Amino acid sequence: MTLGELKVIALQKMQAAGDDHLSRSRDSEPYIDRMRAPVNEALLLIATAARPILRRLCIEQAGREGEAAFRRHDLRALCEHFFNLAPGGVYREARGVTERTADYLLEPDGALLLPNCAGQWHLHCHTLPPEIGPDTPDSFELPIDPDAAALLPLYVASQLYKEDDLPAAVQLRNEFELGLQRLAAATPAGRGGLRFRSARGWYRGVAR
Structure with missing residues (x-):
């Protein structure tokens, strides 16, 4: 999953994007500008608590x-x-x-x-995980496995949606936490190195 793909999926979960292309609009721009911190938080949580890099x-x-x-x-x-x-x-x-x-x-x-x-x-x-910065391109490939990357939009959307729709944000966060537990349980302790x-x-x- 690329950073751009993550942004699109997170926006879709907040009903702020209608297709698979990342574009700025009145609905999406406030969320896009605040995504960097929750993306870094989610990467760190997954890498230290469930699926190591x-x-x-x-x-x-x-x-x-x-x-x-x-x-x-x-x-x-x-x-x-x-x-x-x-x-x-x-x-x-x-x-x-x-x-x-x-x-x-x-x-x-x-x-x-x-x-x-x-x-x-x-x-x-x-x-x-490497830190996502203001200059990180949307083409950047996130350094985690696909099943772990699938959890990222849930966390990002839950953090960004708290002020607009708290019940929806809580539901998204619960889905993330459940997925995190399943990911940790499915990760062998001695899994081989990648690089x-x-x-x-x-x-x-x-x-x-």
Whole structure:
């Protein structure tokens, strides 16, 4: 779903658009101008509470450096919009064998501590959605799955419609919350990553 398609569907749910084309009119313009905040809110709710945005990251270490037991990697720098690691989402590859590992530590600031030894670590990361800004084009493809994107117009319309038709806004919000619960229940905890990026880690010691 593109940002423009989201706007059209949200307007249709508020009876402010009559076709599938985004156009400004006396009915639609006040809503279009206020859409950015609820769109960002809905994306954040879905990504953190129901359907994470997943990316894969590969960190490679050549060999032991210094005497420290661990090496530190800043995941917020290596993975754009990093939020958390997926449950069970860390794998180590060494000597041609890849196995899931729990031999790591993730600190609250997004620093990942890995054993000070050679190998490749494949990480499944949960990320936050990019923020929709005033210059984001309507052609922008929203970075969530189609079944999750289908909930966005419900939230946006419920937020924009509160002052004009509160009962309708409440109904739309209830539909969104129910859909959010179903989406969370249908999302496997170990779902595979969607994007891949490689970063070589050449850090000394546990801190840097």
